[in-house]
Amino acid sequence: MSLAKPDHVGYFFGQSVIALAEGLRAGSLTCVELTQAALDSIERLNPSLNAFVQVDAAVALAQARKADALLAQGLNLGPLHGIPVAIKDNIDTFDYVTTYGSAHFAGYRPSEDALCVQRLREAGAVIVGKTLTHEFAYGPTGDRSLQGAARNPWDARCITGGSSAGSAAAVASGMVPLALGTDTGGSIRIPAALCGAVGFKPSFASVPVQGVFPLSSSLDHVGPIANHVEDARLLYEVVAGRTCATDTGSRPLRVGWITSGSFGPVDAELDQHLYRAAQRMFGEALQETAELAPLAAAMKDTLLVLQRAEAYEVHAERMQQAPHKFEQEVRERLELSREVRGWQYIRAQAEQARLKAVMAGLFERFDLLVSPSVPITATAVDAREVRVGAQDIDVRAAVLSYTSAWNLTGLPAISLPAGQVRGMPVGLQVIGAAGADDRLLQVMMQRSVRSS
Amino acid sequence: MSLAKPDHVGYFFGQSVIALAEGLRAGSLTCVELTQAALDSIERLNPSLNAFVQVDAAVALAQARKADALLAQGLNLGPLHGIPVAIKDNIDTFDYVTTYGSAHFAGYRPSEDALCVQRLREAGAVIVGKTLTHEFAYGPTGDRSLQGAARNPWDARCITGGSSAGSAAAVASGMVPLALGTDTGGSIRIPAALCGAVGFKPSFASVPVQGVFPLSSSLDHVGPIANHVEDARLLYEVVAGRTCATDTGSRPLRVGWITSGSFGPVDAELDQHLYRAAQRMFGEALQETAELAPLAAAMKDTLLVLQRAEAYEVHAERMQQAPHKFEQEVRERLELSREVRGWQYIRAQAEQARLKAVMAGLFERFDLLVSPSVPITATAVDAREVRVGAQDIDVRAAVLSYTSAWNLTGLPAISLPAGQVRGMPVGLQVIGAAGADDRLLQVMMQRSVRSS
Numbered sequence: 001m002s003l004a005k006p007d008h009v010g011y012f013f014g015q016s017v018i019a020l021a022e023g024l025r026a027g028s029l030t031c032v033e034l035t036q037a038a039l040d041s042i043e044r045l046n047p048s049l050n051a052f053v054q055v056d057a058a059v060a061l062a063q064a065r066k067a068d069a070l071l072a073q074g075l076n077l078g079p080l081h082g083i084p085v086a087i088k089d090n091i092d093t094f095d096y097v098t099t100y101g102s103a104h105f106a107g108y109r110p111s112e113d114a115l116c117v118q119r120l121r122e123a124g125a126v127i128v129g130k131t132l133t134h135e136f137a138y139g140p141t142g143d144r145s146l147q148g149a150a151r152n153p154w155d156a157r158c159i160t161g162g163s164s165a166g167s168a169a170a171v172a173s174g175m176v177p178l179a180l181g182t183d184t185g186g187s188i189r190i191p192a193a194l195c196g197a198v199g200f201k202p203s204f205a206s207v208p209v210q211g212v213f214p215l216s217s218s219l220d221h222v223g224p225i226a227n228h229v230e231d232a233r234l235l236y237e238v239v240a241g242r243t244c245a246t247d248t249g250s251r252p253l254r255v256g257w258i259t260s261g262s263f264g265p266v267d268a269e270l271d272q273h274l275y276r277a278a279q280r281m282f283g284e285a286l287q288e289t290a291e292l293a294p295l296a297a298a299m300k301d302t303l304l305v306l307q308r309a310e311a312y313e314v315h316a317e318r319m320q321q322a323p324h325k326f327e328q329e330v331r332e333r334l335e336l337s338r339e340v341r342g343w344q345y346i347r348a349q350a351e352q353a354r355l356k357a358v359m360a361g362l363f364e365r366f367d368l369l370v371s372p373s374v375p376i377t378a379t380a381v382d383a384r385e386v387r388v389g390a391q392d393i394d395v396r397a398a399v400l401s402y403t404s405a406w407n408l409t410g411l412p413a414i415s416l417p418a419g420q421v422r423g424m425p426v427g428l429q430v431i432g433a434a435g436a437d438d439r440l441l442q443v444m445m446q447r448s449v450r451s452s
Numbered sequence: 453m454s455l456a457k458p459d460h461v462g463y464f465f466g467q468s469v470i471a472l473a474e475g476l477r478a479g480s481l482t483c484v485e486l487t488q489a490a491l492d493s494i495e496r497l498n499p500s501l502n503a504f505v506q507v508d509a510a511v512a513l514a515q516a517r518k519a520d521a522l523l524a525q526g527l528n529l530g531p532l533h534g535i536p537v538a539i540k541d542n543i544d545t546f547d548y549v550t551t552y553g554s555a556h557f558a559g560y561r562p563s564e565d566a567l568c569v570q571r572l573r574e575a576g577a578v579i580v581g582k583t584l585t586h587e588f589a590y591g592p593t594g595d596r597s598l599q600g601a602a603r604n605p606w607d608a609r610c611i612t613g614g615s616s617a618g619s620a621a622a623v624a625s626g627m628v629p630l631a632l633g634t635d636t637g638g639s640i641r642i643p644a645a646l647c648g649a650v651g652f653k654p655s656f657a658s659v660p661v662q663g664v665f666p667l668s669s670s671l672d673h674v675g676p677i678a679n680h681v682e683d684a685r686l687l688y689e690v691v692a693g694r695t696c697a698t699d700t701g702s703r704p705l706r707v708g709w710i711t712s713g714s715f716g717p718v719d720a721e722l723d724q725h726l727y728r729a730a731q732r733m734f735g736e737a738l739q740e741t742a743e744l745a746p747l748a749a750a751m752k753d754t755l756l757v758l759q760r761a762e763a764y765e766v767h768a769e770r771m772q773q774a775p776h777k778f779e780q781e782v783r784e785r786l787e788l789s790r791e792v793r794g795w796q797y798i799r800a801q802a803e804q805a806r807l808k809a810v811m812a813g814l815f816e817r818f819d820l821l822v823s824p825s826v827p828i829t830a831t832a833v834d835a836r837e838v839r840v841g842a843q844d845i846d847v848r849a850a851v852l853s854y855t856s857a858w859n860l861t862g863l864p865a866i867s868l869p870a871g872q873v874r875g876m877p878v879g880l881q882v883i884g885a886a887g888a889d890d891r892l893l894q895v896m897m898q899r900s901v902r903s904s
Contacts, residue, residue, distance in 0.1 A: 309793070341794060342761025343762075
């Protein structure tokens with residue numbers, strides 16, 4: 001089966017970071033060459049995709065030259081040494097303007113890097129620029145920000161999904177081989193799925209959020225977007241500041257397919273396509289589990305209460321002093337968010353704890369759970385309704401419907417590219433037990449899902 | 453100086469639990485005699501004071517007979533063995549109706565004891581009955597409950613203060629030598645001060661709240677009301693499930709007198725009276741500290757937000773389904789409490805953490821802080837305004853003004869009887885560093901404050 005390619009293809013399309021790193025070590029490539037390839041790809045593709053909102057060739061190439069100089073001295077800082085990486089624009093970088101996607105921070109220069117960016121620099125990565133985020137990461141479509149909409153590499157009329165919109169478009173199109181994103185309700189996995197990349201949301205708090213602009217402190221996660229699970233793992237290890245353990249056990253996997261429709265309507269063709277992909281991937285280990293459907297409404301409601309109260313708390317002064325500077329849709333969400341009551345927030349915290357415990361019980365019977373990452377393919381930029389089967393549903397609710405439960409419960413979840421439906425990428429989501437990030441990544445590295 | 457006595461005096465007035473326990477051990481007293489003395493005092497005094505809302509002579513005497521039987525077998529369960537103790541009616545007891553002061557729970561019988569009551573029984577204490585609580589402990593006056601108002605033993609026209617209204621009246625009048633109360637904004641210290649008893653609010657979470665009806669989970673404390681600090685410590689040790697350490701160090705004390713007026717207006721005569729009491733108690737160790745006044749408003753606002761959101765969360769269903777069953781003033785407070793926003797609650801939690809840290813800094817320079825417990829003497833039952841100096845102020849705000857900061861910051865604080873002003877008792881509040889309950893109690897046992 002041939003791999004369909006997006007309309008917009010850059011140097012790093014489908015490339016492996018591990019192979020690139022070998023080339024650097026062997027001397028067949030230089031860090032400056034890779035960075036220049038990224039800059040050239042960005043220059044060529046970005047006008048139609050709007051993935052990057054800030055690039056500075058001089059800053060990037062200076063980092064690359066330093067990386068080359070270290071290699072020439074025999075100093076290799078690790079597998080990301082000299083690899084171009086893009087950073088979502090809600091993550092602080094001292095050397096690139098960081099706008100958080102908002103007019104409130106137009107031209108803002110943080111005084112220091114986020115901790116995850118510090119770690120990337122210490123690992124020798126070359127930060128080539130900042131990628132578009134939905135304003136303050138408060139939206140799953142990636143089409144509302146100070147810099148407008150990011151565009152899907154497979155069809156530039158369509159959304160990337162968000163909020164890590166630019167990071168997914170940049171990796172999926174091959175402008176860079178790796179990018180950092182953030183995920184509060186699905187913001188790494190949604191654009192990864194809609195653009196055809198790997199997106200990994202680690203366990204809650206396993207990657208530090210220091211220097212990342214908060215959306216909702218009890219739900220925010222930082223994680224990688226990549227072409228390959230191996231590469232996502234490399235980036236994860238660096239930003240988490242730890243090395244993944246290798247599970248040498250060989251007991252058979254128990255995998256639960258979350259009964260179709262459990263978290264809301266799913267496009268029928270996409271559903272069948274992904275179920276077959278899951279069957280190929282897990283064979284007889286795959287069994288259906290209907291236990292999540294009864295929890296779905298509570299999970300969504302609880303997440304919404306936590307997210308709203310926490311998001312408004314972050315923006316209360318801006319909403320009081322300069323509400324007009326927010327993009328209209330984001331401002332409307334914040335106006336709603338202001339209304340959450342304190343007692344409802346307290347209830348939601350208790351409910352979150354209860355639901356985490358319920359999930360711990362379910363993971364006594366399963367090693368992994370599987371579902372679509374997103375129940376639809378990418379919709380048109382600015383569209384807010386989509387027909388699924390016989391229903392018109394809200395695009396924003398739809399794209400979040402299968403991902404947000406794993407922010408609420410803090411479980412590691414990865415979206416894997418699983419081919420295309422009607423010419424657009426779709427993603428398979430695989431969820432692990434609490435803290436079992438390493439096992440999830442290891443299992444996913446061993447299974448091919450690139451077939452469609 | 454002679455000790456003024458309240459109008460209503462029972463058997464245990466001014467008595468020492470330690471002396472009573474010695475009498476039991478020596479055989480000069482029996483547990484049944486003590487319990488009967490409590491029942492007789494209650495029968496005589498309670499019609500005018502309304503301190504007890506539930507007494508069951510048969511239940512109490514059965515416990516006392518059992519305690520005597522154990523002593524006869526040579527089994528002494530500790531210093532509270534055979535001592536009559538009263539329990540505030542927001543603390544569960546399996547053998548007494550527990551109403552939480554509310555029509556919502558008229559006739560309610562919990563299936564089991566609160567953990568602190570279990571510990572009291574294991575220590576051999578005789579539970580003689582339940583004492584009046586302001587409805588759901590949500591009020592500092594002690595005059596609004598299913599059972600009406602508790603009355604001050606020094607002047608039955610006046611409030612006891614609350615919410616541990618009945619516990620303070622029962623101890624101060626000598627119906628019992630010891631009682632348990634709860635304190636969310638001052639509810640042990642306020643009635644102790646206004647009735648002339650010792651009231652101790654331990655460090656947050658040092659006494660378990662399991663089985664205590666919640667008012668505000670981040671501010672609720674359980675603690676003793678007694679005639680003497682030694683007795684309060686005995687009760688504290690039992691309910692905390694630990695023995696206080698004795699500090700054998702002898703470095704000089706550093707005591708801060710909280711500049712008069714820091715937390716709001718204070719009756720001038722009361723202020724001078726208490727300052728002199730503090731001077732007598734601490735001599736040259738006493739120095740003034742003005743550092744709290746600038747924090748006072750933030751402390752009150754923060755406590756109010758936490759308390760309101762948490763209180764409404766507890767009562768949301770009752771407010772929706774049967775609001776008429778709440779006493780009107782409590783219902784009005786809950787209606788206000790419903791309006792606290794989630795984002796404000798989150799801010800308040802962060803502010804609480806900040807203020808705890810500020811207090812930790814202040815306690816690097818002081819071992820103890822001292823202030824009036826309550827800035828006024830007991831007002832008339834149902835009065836809601838009081839003149840202090842030239843100002844008319846809200847009684848509820850006034851009585852809470854000097855105590856609630858130590859609920860917010862979780863610090864141990866004790867109210868000590870310090871004589872009378874215009875014939876009514878006043879209390880001196882002494883506050884310790886976080887977790888320094890043992891030192892606070894030890895120092896207070898060594899200093900006399902019973903002089904007026």
